[in-house]
Amino acid sequence: MDTLNLYNYSFEKLQALNLSDNTLHFLNTAIWVVILILAFLIIHWVTNKLIINKVVKFILNTKNQIDDFLIKNKTLNHIGSYIPLIVLKIFIPIVFKPFPNTAEVLATIINILMLLAFLRIVHSGFKTAKDVLALKPAFKDKPLNSYLQVIDIVLYFIGGSFIFSIITGTDPKSFFISLGTASAILMLVFKDTILGLVASIQVSTNDSVRVGDWIEMPKHGADGDVIEINLNNIKVQNFDKTITTIPTYLLLSEAFKNWRGMQDAGGRRVKRALNVKISSIRFMTDEEINGLYKIEILKEFIDQRKTEIQQYNEVNQIDVNMPVNGRRMTNVGLFRAYITQYLRHNPNIHSGMTLMVRQLQPTEKGLPLELYMFTNSTVWGEYESIISNIFDHLFAAVKFFDLEIFESPASDDIRQVVNQKP
Secondary structure, eight states: OOHHHHHHHHHHHHGGGOOOHHHHHHHHHHHHHHHHHHHHHHHHHIIIIIIIHHHHHHHHTSSOSHHHHHHHTTHHHHHHHHHHHHHHHHHHHHHTTTOHHHHHHHHHHHHHHHHHHHHHHHHHHHHHHHHHHHTSGGGTTSOHHHHHHHHHHHHHHHHHHHHHHHHHTOOHHHHHHHHHHTHHHHHHHTHHHHHHHHHHHHHHHHTOOOTTOEEEEGGGTEEEEEEEEOSSEEEEEETTSOEEEEETTHHHHSOOEETHHHHHHTOEEEEEEEEEOGGGOOBOOHHHHHHHTTSGGGHHHHHHHHHHHHHHHHHTTOOTTSTTSSOOOBHHHHHHHHHHHHHHTOTTBOTTSOOEEEEOOOBTTBEEEEEEEEESOOOHHHHHHHHHHHHHHHHHHGGGGTOOBOOOOOHHHHHHHHHOOO
16 A cells, blocks of 8 residues: 555544544644654664664774765765655655645755755765875875865855756756856856966966965965965965965965975075174284194195195295285184085085075174075974074184174173273
């Protein structure tokens, strides 16, 4: 006996109550509504609590990571919500047969709920596909979130069109045709989304930004690692742990600095100077040079330099009794040579990249000796530690060359000068 015959059978049994037909139909429908609700709850419980929960437990015990994404994105739960709606769609026209208007309204609502449930299943399926692709090295740094958002927009657009068609009873094709005439309005409404889509594609194609890159956009307060790239914006976690959100299309219209090249090269540049007090610069005597000869890394340089200077002075018959005649070693020159040799022997300095110690234009703060080099570590903490250790050593070593580092006088220095007795 099918459901419709059961409905008629129950109606015949209720006729023994000697009530009017309208009352009997209402009472019979109320009974079947209760039965329908109970059936819906039972099917929902069986589907979600028994079947899907057991499937979830089975999946969690497997070593395959792909099916775990189905649980994470609730794909199975959305399927479990869809199945009971099928039962309602089948039984509502039968249960509400005496009330066709009510049956039509309820059928429309169920169709909309089924469509929304189906879209959620499709969305979670695409989200699972995105998570699976993110595991592959070729897609790890690609803006998959942007592509997923484009798919979501298309799904919402199609879903909204069909919902409108279900409510109005019109053909979806005519709805799409009418939207074509309003394309200019759509372009205006979705301007940022369209710009973001174009920017995401170009960023991905040109490989200008990846998740994990360190970028700088001072104008927008961004200085840190990219943690997410989606259709509308890029999220940057700054080094102070704040998060800056930048519209994606700004990467095409404004300049930004990407430090990925430095990280890929394996060396980070150091460009820092020591300001030597000019009044402390002088020629070195032979006794002082012999004293510095005890410095291991300077021996070879001193020997070579001595030979060059001696040959030059002899060939040109220089009177060496006058210090400014001919060529002679200076304390700042030896210190510069020492720094160069010290950096070349430092295992933390990249030997395959530029290394030099040069003089810059003297200023009111002394003679800058600039260290231009690259560390062999790009990790921020290690980089800062390497620089600190180098300059700690150089500040301590400068006194052996009878040089002074320039520093502005402090208040105590001025007090001592003022309080000096004549």
